Amino acid sequence: MQKTFPDGFLWGGSMAANQVEGAWDDAGKGVSTSDLQPQGVHGHAVERANRPANIKDVAIDFYHRYPEDIQLFAEMGFKVLRTSIAWTRIYPNGDETEPNEAGLGFYDRLFDEMIRHGIQPLITLSHYEMPYGLVEKYDGWGGRETIACFERYARTVFSRYRDKVKYWLTFNEINMALHAPFTGVGLRGERTKQAIYQAIHHQLVASARAVKACHEIIPDAKIGNMLLGGVRYPITCKPADVLKAQSVNREWLFFGDVQARGAYPNWIQRYFRENDIHVQMTEQDSADLRETVDFISFSYYMSGCAAAEPEQYPTSRGNIMKMIPNPHLASSEWGWQIDPEGLRYLLNELHDRYQKPLFIVENGLGAKDVPQADGTIHDDYRIQYLKEHLIQVREAIADGVDLLGYTSWGPIDLVSAGTAQMSKRYGFIYVDRDDDGQGTLERRRKQSFFWYQQVIKSNGGSLA
Ligand code: BG6
Numbered sequence: 001m002q003k004t005f006p007d008g009f010l011w012g013g014s015m016a017a018n019q020v021e022g023a024w025d026d027a028g029k030g031v032s033t034s035d036l037q038p039q040g041v042h043g044h045a046v047e048r049a050n051r052p053a054n055i056k057d058v059a060i061d062f063y064h065r066y067p068e069d070i071q072l073f074a075e076m077g078f079k080v081l082r083t084s085i086a087w088t089r090i091y092p093n094g095d096e097t098e099p100n101e102a103g104l105g106f107y108d109r110l111f112d113e114m115i116r117h118g119i120q121p122l123i124t125l126s127h128y129e130m131p132y133g134l135v136e137k138y139d140g141w142g143g144r145e146t147i148a149c150f151e152r153y154a155r156t157v158f159s160r161y162r163d164k165v166k167y168w169l170t171f172n173e174i175n176m177a178l179h180a181p182f183t184g185v186g187l188r189g190e191r192t193k194q195a196i197y198q199a200i201h202h203q204l205v206a207s208a209r210a211v212k213a214c215h216e217i218i219p220d221a222k223i224g225n226m227l228l229g230g231v232r233y234p235i236t237c238k239p240a241d242v243l244k245a246q247s248v249n250r251e252w253l254f255f256g257d258v259q260a261r262g263a264y265p266n267w268i269q270r271y272f273r274e275n276d277i278h279v280q281m282t283e284q285d286s287a288d289l290r291e292t293v294d295f296i297s298f299s300y301y302m303s304g305c306a307a308a309e310p311e312q313y314p315t316s317r318g319n320i321m322k323m324i325p326n327p328h329l330a331s332s333e334w335g336w337q338i339d340p341e342g343l344r345y346l347l348n349e350l351h352d353r354y355q356k357p358l359f360i361v362e363n364g365l366g367a368k369d370v371p372q373a374d375g376t377i378h379d380d381y382r383i384q385y386l387k388e389h390l391i392q393v394r395e396a397i398a399d400g401v402d403l404l405g406y407t408s409w410g411p412i413d414l415v416s417a418g419t420a421q422m423s424k425r426y427g428f429i430y431v432d433r434d435d436d437g438q439g440t441l442e443r444r445r446k447q448s449f450f451w452y453q454q455v456i457k458s459n460g461g462s463l464a
Pocket residue numbers: 016019128172173228299319362366409415416417418419424
């Protein structure tokens with residue numbers, strides 16, 4: 001079997017504005033939903049007036065330190081860096097008619113710096129944050145008006161960065177709206193399935209309109225969707241468990257089906273009927289949805305199981321979704337089950353289903369790193385995790401999967417989305433900051449930094 005990856009394979013890392021930038025209210029930036037989740041996605045959202053200072057306000061200060069960080073990514077040989085634009089830097093409340101020039105200027109400088117180092121930007125339009133102004137005014141994505149606000153934002157950044165950014169993603173882990181509605185679609189409080197699916201519908205239409213705008217404004221760019229690859233296996237081979245696993249997988253594949261095939265799948269109609277969900281969809285919405293993505297991107301950290309009678313099994317929480325643990329797999333310190341072969345399985349499933357190129361835009365191990373007395377960090381557990389996954393990625397490519405690239409999550413330590421911890425580290429680069437915000441923010445190369453550098457240099461040939 002071919003040991004190296006395809007020519008031009010895009011190796012790199014992945015992060016998000018709200019988890020790295022800090023400078024939460026600098027240069028005219030507005031308040032985002034993430035700014036009101038001081039304890040992360042799993043914590044409670046606070047009101048604007050009661051917002052406590054929190055770790056994301058500074059995060060890892062990427063806003064000011066990006067030249068040093070990009071230099072380190074270039075030293076590892078990155079071909080691509082995924083990050084997001086904070087919508088609130090461009091449209092602070094979300095519904096202005098003119099963008100904030102200071103925010104646009106920041107991303108000009110950031111993208112120029114990447115390009116100067118030969119690193120392609122891969123940019124997410126919305127990564128777990130939206131202007132809180134739109135939540136107050138339109139009930140987040142619950143209001144149809146938010147579609148036009150998002151389209152204006154998307155058109156603004158496509159026009160501004162058309163010569164700099166050739167890879168785009170619309171909404172991060174769009175399927176998370178089902179599990180974390182405030183984070184995903186800006187809905188406050190307990191909401192019905194009806195309300196959540198209506199908001200999701202608006203977001204799917206906005207995503208399709210952004211795809212259309214991107215195709216018009218940057219014809220040589222590629223734009224993808226972004227799914228949380230929440231693979232579930234049946235807990236046993238009992239047919240009822242197999243059917244249950246199929247339906248649980250369809251909950252998240254629904255989003256890919258709409259974004260890659262251009263229409264709601266048949267089976268969701270039964271689900272809507274049985275749950276008394278009536279999505280208001282105009283003819284124009286259906287026409288808009290027909291504009292499909294160029295590639296499918298996804299995150300993959302773990303797999304889990306599903307059962308027809310879930311009460312008989314324990315449950316655990318992975319990255320936001322609940323699941324039944326797989327008795328054949330070990331877990332990370334945060335209880336996420338480690339399943340490298342699941343990544344090969346998922347790549348094949350997605351490729352079979354959509355027949356479009358794929359892009360792995362998140363994968364990695366969150367772990368506590370303990371620096372040695374001499375300051376070095378020996379993260380062999382992280383190397384092991386990544387290596388095992390990359391070997392399965394290579395297998396999937398040998399199976400015939402068309403894969404554009406791989407960006408591991410958090411190439412530099414950053415604030416956890418789920419729990420707002422700094423101690424849950426994913427990076428090749430250590431950042432001196434703890435969960436209380438103490439530390440110098442100094443950057444330090446870990447053992448995995450040199451390992452990944454070799455992987456990229458050898459185009460995967462150095463993996464066992
Ligand atoms: C994904 C998100 O769910 O998982 C990222 O897109 C997030 O924003 C990553 O950071 C890892 O999750 P966590 O909770 O460990 O930060």
